[in-house]
Amino acid sequence: MPAISRDEVARVAALARISLAEDELDRLAGQLDSIVEAVRTVSEAAGGDVPATSHPIALVNVYRPDTAHPSLTLEEALQSAPCREADQFKVPQILQDEP
Amino acid sequence: MSRLTRLSAAEMARLLASREISSVELTQAHLDRIEAVDGAVHAFLRTLPEVALAEAQAADAARSAGQDLPELAGVPIAVKDVLATKDLTTTCGSKILENWVPAYDATVVRKLRQARLPVLGKTNMDEFAMGSSTEHSAYGPTRNPWDLGRIPGGSGGGSAAAVAAFEAPLALGSDTGGSIRQPAAVTGTVGVKPTYGAVSRYGLVAMASSLDQVGPVARNVLDTALLHAVIGGHDPKDQTSLKEPVAPVVEAARLGLAGDVKGLRVGIVQELGGRGYQQGVTDRFEEALELLRGLGATVREVSCPSFRYALPAYYLIMPSEASSNLARFDSVRYGLRVEPAHGPVTVESVMGATREAGFGPEVKRRIILGTYALSAGYYDAYYGSAQKVRTLIQRDFEKAWQDVDVLVSPTSPTTAFKLGAKLEDPLAMYLADVATIPANLAGIPGISLPCGLAGDGLPVGFQILAPVRADAFLYQIGGALEAALEEAWGGALLDRAPALPASRPDGQPAKGSPELGDGACLDRPATPVASTRSAGVVQPPSEGVGE
Numbered sequence: 197m198p199a200i201s202r203d204e205v206a207r208v209a210a211l212a213r214i215s216l217a218e219d220e221l222d223r224l225a226g227q228l229d230s231i232v233e234a235v236r237t238v239s240e241a242a243g244g245d246v247p248a249t250s251h252p253i254a255l256v257n258v259y260r261p262d263t264a265h266p267s268l269t270l271e272e273a274l275q276s277a278p279c280r281e282a283d284q285f286k287v288p289q290i291l292q293d294e295p
Numbered sequence: 296m297s298r299l300t301r302l303s304a305a306e307m308a309r310l311l312a313s314r315e316i317s318s319v320e321l322t323q324a325h326l327d328r329i330e331a332v333d334g335a336v337h338a339f340l341r342t343l344p345e346v347a348l349a350e351a352q353a354a355d356a357a358r359s360a361g362q363d364l365p366e367l368a369g370v371p372i373a374v375k376d377v378l379a380t381k382d383l384t385t386t387c388g389s390k391i392l393e394n395w396v397p398a399y400d401a402t403v404v405r406k407l408r409q410a411r412l413p414v415l416g417k418t419n420m421d422e423f424a425m426g427s428s429t430e431h432s433a434y435g436p437t438r439n440p441w442d443l444g445r446i447p448g449g450s451g452g453g454s455a456a457a458v459a460a461f462e463a464p465l466a467l468g469s470d471t472g473g474s475i476r477q478p479a480a481v482t483g484t485v486g487v488k489p490t491y492g493a494v495s496r497y498g499l500v501a502m503a504s505s506l507d508q509v510g511p512v513a514r515n516v517l518d519t520a521l522l523h524a525v526i527g528g529h530d531p532k533d534q535t536s537l538k539e540p541v542a543p544v545v546e547a548a549r550l551g552l553a554g555d556v557k558g559l560r561v562g563i564v565q566e567l568g569g570r571g572y573q574q575g576v577t578d579r580f581e582e583a584l585e586l587l588r589g590l591g592a593t594v595r596e597v598s599c600p601s602f603r604y605a606l607p608a609y610y611l612i613m614p615s616e617a618s619s620n621l622a623r624f625d626s627v628r629y630g631l632r633v634e635p636a637h638g639p640v641t642v643e644s645v646m647g648a649t650r651e652a653g654f655g656p657e658v659k660r661r662i663i664l665g666t667y668a669l670s671a672g673y674y675d676a677y678y679g680s681a682q683k684v685r686t687l688i689q690r691d692f693e694k695a696w697q698d699v700d701v702l703v704s705p706t707s708p709t710t711a712f713k714l715g716a717k718l719e720d721p722l723a724m725y726l727a728d729v730a731t732i733p734a735n736l737a738g739i740p741g742i743s744l745p746c747g748l749a750g751d752g753l754p755v756g757f758q759i760l761a762p763v764r765a766d767a768f769l770y771q772i773g774g775a776l777e778a779a780l781e782e783a784w785g786g787a788l789l790d791r792a793p794a795l796p797a798s799r800p801d802g803q804p805a806k807g808s809p810e811l812g813d814g815a816c817l818d819r820p821a822t823p824v825a826s827t828r829s830a831g832v833v834q835p836p837s838e839g840v841g842e
Contacts, residue, residue: 205663212618212666213625214659215635215647227721228664234722235607239676242683249685251505251535252491252738253763258534272398276629287627289641 199232201225297324304370304464304518311369314358318351318369322413325371329415329462331797337437338447338457340376340386342416347371350413357411367521368411373463375454376417377424378509379498380404387500388422388432388450391624391631391653401498402533403467403509403526410525415463418453422655423621424474424502426450427727430718431657438714439482441753441792445711448478448727454512455482460795465522466512471502472609473707473731475510476743480706480756483745483788485519485773486512488731490763491738492537494523495530503616504535506609506735514789516744516773520548523766539764547767551774556590559772562597562699564760567730573709575749580705583746583757586779592772597699599691601684602733608684609732610725611668611677618665621658624650660721689737696762701772704730706743706756734760742769744777745788754788 202225209216209224216224270283279286299307299321310316326344333339354369374380377387379397381404386392400408407414421431429437429452437452439445440460447456454466455478468475470488479486487510494509501507511522527541563584568577588594626632626649627642634640635648654662668677695702707727717724734741739760746757757776761768781787 200667204667208663208667208670209659210647211670212662213622213643213646213650214654214662215644215651216659217651220659224660224663227660228667230722231610231660231664232667235610235681236677238604238607238611238680238684241601241604241687242680246683246686248679248682249689250682252685252689252736253535253537255535260531268398275398276395278626278630278632285627287642288645289639292639292641292643 198225198229199236200229297327299324300328300461300464302464303515304367304513304521307370307464308366308368308521311358312366318354318371318413319348321369322347322351322371322415325415325463328460332460332795333462335438335443335796336440336456336460336462337435338418338453338460338462339373339416340388340419340432340434340453341384343383343414346383347413347415350408350411354411354413365410365525367465367525369413370464371413371415372407372522373415373418373454373457373466374404374407375420375451375466375468377420377469377500378404378467379500380414380417383417385417385500386434387424388420388434389653389655389658390433391649392629393631395629397498399498402495402530404498406526407467412465412525418451418457418466420453421450422658423500423617424450424469424471425617425657425661427473427477427724428712428714428717429453429478430714431655433655436714439711440795441483442711445713445753446481448481448707448711450474451478451486451512455479455484455486458482458512458514459484459789459792464513465518467522467526468510468512469499470508470510470731470735471506472613472735473728475512476731476741476756476758477707477727479512479743480745480758481711481754483754483792484512484514485516485742485744486510487519487523487742487766487769488734488740489523489527489766490537490740492533492535493541493740493764493766494526495528495533495536497530497532501620503613504620505616506613508735515787516742516770516777517545517548517552519742520544520770523770537764542764542766544767544770548770548774551771551776552778554590554775554778556587556592556772556775559592559701559768560699561587561592561594561772562695562702563594564602564702564704565596565598566600566602567704571708571726571729572705573749575751576705576707576709576755579747579749579755580757583776583780584703586783587772587776590775590779595699597695597702599688599695599733601687601691604684605688605733605736606725606729608681608688609728609736610664611681612685612736614661614665615668615678616665618662618669621662624653657721685736688733692733692737692739692762700761700765701768702760704758704760706730706758710749710751710753710755730758737763739763740766740769742773744773746776746780747784747788748791
């Protein structure tokens with residue numbers, strides 16, 4: 197049984213918001229299966245008592261003083277928008293009809 | 296080729312300071328060199344002749360006015376296209392950012408401008424820095440100046456090839472798993488991944504936030520240190536930036552070049568060598584170790600048993616963080632927007648169509664792999680275990696530092712492979728970074744410098760790793776080794792690179808393909824009813840840098 201099936205790839209691609217053509221799905225499923233097979237060895241290395249490291253150098257959250265700094269102007273923030281209306285980003289329909 | 300482009304950056308700086316040459320003259324010489332050879336090498340996605348010459352003119356004017364200028368003022372530089380440049384397109388080698396014009400400079404780019412280094416252009420890279428060969432660029436591969444049929448390494452193949460081909464004396468790169476050091480190794484140049492947080496990442500488009508690091512690329516150790524000193528130091532705009540001032544890297548390089556490494560303890564990482572390493576790579580590496588012994592360093596073997604899990608852990612942590620970071624490419628605020636060919640046009644279907652059209656195969660692979668590793672039911676087995684392996688690797692390093700000052704290995708198991716050789720086999724490609732990845736997982740600094748040519752006539756890289764914040768060690772030992780090697784060779788390794796065919800560039804390579812459009816403005820009537828939210832994805836902590 198493959199570590200990751202074609203259906204699983206389709207499900208995860210949908211979660212990642214990437215549409216995939218049928219042939220692309222076939223190719224990716226094979227490649228991802230061999231990659232997952234190779235990386236799953238990590239589970240044999242790490243015992244239960246080993247703490248996880250999320251960050252290479254220990255850091256604590258830093259709050260900066262609550263003072264105003266120069267930031268992007270409205271025009272700068274919107275300059276690369278694929279679509280805008282007045283001073284806002286314009287997006288396609290967000291909510292969809294139930295089937 | 297103008298003799299000017301053959302000089303080191305330090306020599307260029309000296310001639311500029313004594314006014315024997317002008318920055319305009321020096322910058323023009325490099326623009327001419329790019330014009331002559333970049334059609335064959337394709338190190339640049341975009342050159343900026345007007346911008347660079349204007350900056351050069353300003354540097355010359357400041358010098359004429361008697362201003363006290365930084366050492367590298369007037370020396371031109373190339374910048375990897377993963378770093379934001381105000382008013383100049385920044386593509387990350389991706390179609391999804393084909394027309395993105397940032398409204399701000401990355402902190403390191405701002406520092407270059409303040410130090411008056413003219414920016415020659417933006418260099419080619421694997422899309423979003425994902426790759427080891429620069430073949431995953433959406434704008435075509437860069438070629439290795441030593442052999443145009445071979446890869447220049449990746450993801451920073453453009454920056455490495457630019458300095459190797461004498462198109463620029465200096466360049467900026469970024470290193471998430473080896474993207475500065477491995478290209479340096481296969482092109483016979485020098486590259487440094489500084490300590491995590493030692494160089495600002497504000498304006499670096501993020502791939503994996505707990506691994507990414509900006510660093511210097513050059514042709515020799517001293518030039519690399521000079522650039523490191525310009526870009527290093529604390530940045531309040533980067534929450535992961537270290538508070539300390541930049542390490543004394545230039546002084547360390549000069550100390551090393553004078554041959555001073557007596558008493559330094561060097562450890563060979565047993566797990567990063569032997570089986571799987573090309574014979575010519577092993578031979579040159581061992582000869583370099585002999586030279587270090589001759590200079591008075593003590594050399595011993597060190598075992599880091601958890602390193603065998605570094606590559607698998609990396610290929611879980613990196614895609615997981617990338618899948619989260621690249622979620623920002625959603626066709627709303629910037630970048631490409633593509634309408635689906637069939638079905639309803641909603642923000643979700645547009646996002647799916649945009650990301651299908653805008654991302655290349657390697658980026659899709661990694662986003663999907665990362666989303667899988669983070670998804671419900673697999674998180675503990677994959678991402679959770681990988682984070683534990685990260686702890687084990689850090690412990691191996693900590694143990695090693697009790698006995699040695701630095702660790703060494705070949706930078707990459709092989710010399711440059713042929714274009715196309717590993718494109719269809721992702722796992723084989725990933726192995727090119729097996730020796731560079733442990734440093735990123737532990738946040739420690741690393742350098743690659745050339746240590747000779749293998750039997751195939753191609754460069755071999757020598758990697759030195761040091762403890763966190765001990766970046767200066769890299770330059771001291773690197774400088775000493777470089778001086779000893781060049782004395783043995785009777786000159787720099789790059790002097791032996793074959794001459795490049797002079798040609799005209801084949802137009803502006805970063806110009807877009809029409810079918811992807813410039814972000815179509817979708818304007819259909821909305822019919823709002825039900826929510827289409829989906830659940831099940833756990834996101835890793837995001838540092839919020841890169842934007």
